[in-house]
Amino acid sequence: MKSKLRYYLFSILFILAAGAFLSNANWGEVIGNPLPFAFFLILFLGSTFLHIDIGKNSLLTLNDAVGFAAILSFGPTFGAGVFGIGMVFHIIWDRKAIFRRIVFLSIGITEFFVAGMIYFGVFGGSHGISDGALDVAYALIAGFSLWLIDRISAFALLEAAGLQTVPQFFQRLKPFAVSLPPLYIWGMGLAFVFTNSGYVFTLALTVPLLLVYAYFRSQKAYQDSLQDTVFSLTKTIDARDEYTGRHSESVARNAGLIARRIGFSEEEAAGLYEISLLHDIGKVGIRDNILLKHGKLDDDEWKIMRTHPIIGADLVGELRFLAGSADAIRHHHERWDGGGYPDGLRGEEIPLWARIIALCDAWDAMRTDRPYRKALSVEIALSEIENGSGKQFDPELVPFALEVFRAESDVVDEE
Numbered sequence: 001m002k003s004k005l006r007y008y009l010f011s012i013l014f015i016l017a018a019g020a021f022l023s024n025a026n027w028g029e030v031i032g033n034p035l036p037f038a039f040f041l042i043l044f045l046g047s048t049f050l051h052i053d054i055g056k057n058s059l060l061t062l063n064d065a066v067g068f069a070a071i072l073s074f075g076p077t078f079g080a081g082v083f084g085i086g087m088v089f090h091i092i093w094d095r096k097a098i099f100r101r102i103v104f105l106s107i108g109i110t111e112f113f114v115a116g117m118i119y120f121g122v123f124g125g126s127h128g129i130s131d132g133a134l135d136v137a138y139a140l141i142a143g144f145s146l147w148l149i150d151r152i153s154a155f156a157l158l159e160a161a162g163l164q165t166v167p168q169f170f171q172r173l174k175p176f177a178v179s180l181p182p183l184y185i186w187g188m189g190l191a192f193v194f195t196n197s198g199y200v201f202t203l204a205l206t207v208p209l210l211l212v213y214a215y216f217r218s219q220k221a222y223q224d225s226l227q228d229t230v231f232s233l234t235k236t237i238d239a240r241d242e243y244t245g246r247h248s249e250s251v252a253r254n255a256g257l258i259a260r261r262i263g264f265s266e267e268e269a270a271g272l273y274e275i276s277l278l279h280d281i282g283k284v285g286i287r288d289n290i291l292l293k294h295g296k297l298d299d300d301e302w303k304i305m306r307t308h309p310i311i312g313a314d315l316v317g318e319l320r321f322l323a324g325s326a327d328a329i330r331h332h333h334e335r336w337d338g339g340g341y342p343d344g345l346r347g348e349e350i351p352l353w354a355r356i357i358a359l360c361d362a363w364d365a366m367r368t369d370r371p372y373r374k375a376l377s378v379e380i381a382l383s384e385i386e387n388g389s390g391k392q393f394d395p396e397l398v399p400f401a402l403e404v405f406r407a408e409s410d411v412v413d414e415e
């Protein structure tokens with residue numbers, strides 16, 4: 001309740017700030033330059049629709065760079081005007097989350113005015129960065145302040161709305177920190193070329209960037225579709241084997257929880273969660289008469305069953321976005337004492353992620369009914385894990401795993 005109030009308070013403050021800047025704006029910048037204004041507006045709208053999704057609640061768009069170029073070429077009101085009108089078009093276009101979008105529009109207008117005032121007012125920069133190296137430095141500072149206000153304001157809002165925490169804020173700065181400076185530098189180039197060489201050269205400058213963007217977008221779409229395919233495969237395995245239905249998900253959830261408990265970053269924990277979902281993906285390569293056999297497997301059948309970590313690691317190794325984690329899949333049946341498979345690794349030779357998955361895998365296997373036995377009780381399963389410490393499992397991980405498993409059983413008991 002309290003944070004909701006904070007959210008609306010911040011929102012209204014941002015809208016008021018934008019209103020204050022707009023009512024004190026120098027509209028001559030726009031009225032005196034109708035053709036360039038139309039040109040920048042078209043560029044802005046074109047680039048608004050070329051965005052790359054770099055995570056929840058954060059879209060990286062080329063239009064920031066076009067807006068920045070507009071400020072540097074004609075001044076803060078001109079830039080804020082291009083940005084404001086462009087965004088209004090966009091809001092009307094997809095009519096989603098209108099209030100939030102208006103607040104973000106206000107933040108944008110405010111930061112555009114501030115950046116323009118820093119460049120022209122504080123430093124006395126020239127139009128189109130035409131006065132040499134110092135102008136470039138001023139523009140960089142203005143661009144940096146624009147970015148900083150943007151991130152901090154967005155965080156203030158998202159945090160109040162319960163959509164972002166402090167660690168998530170820092171984690172999401174990273175992709176921005178890599179991709180934003182080149183965009184602003186390109187914006188500076190755009191301003192320089194437009195001011196000194198006119199429309200044709202400016203358009204020529206946008207073409208290569210559009211191509212790069214088109215390439216990144218297609219790459220991302222490709223990776224996304226691969227990811228979707230792989231995760232639907234996981235569901236296929238769980239669906240195929242009635243005794244392990246939801247097994248992958250349970251293993252992944254507990255692995256993520258253990259990871260957080262032992263101090264993994266959010267990003268690492270999420271990575272481990274993803275890979276744990278896929279730990280048994282290699283079972284797609286195991287024939288039904290073995291995978292679904294009621295009763296014990298004979299030696300030959302076991303030999304085949306034991307290839308599933310290798311098949312899984314090979315499969316995942318083909319996917320660029322997961323390839324670095326394929327080892328966690330290959331070794332999820334290794335034992336701390338070296339008696340596991342497929343490679344008989346021991347102790348810390350076994351990748352850490354694989355050691356965590358092994359614990360969660362064993363726990364879930366014990367806690368579910370199998371063709372040849374009923375699920376073990378919480379107490380017995382916990383003591384099995386404890387007894388396996390230093391033999392089957394990493395002794396340093398066991399205490400953390402026990403905490404997670406115990407907490408999970410408490411929740412189940414309460415239900």
Ligand SMILES: [Fe+2]
Nearest residue numbers: 279280332333
């Ligand atoms: Fe497995």
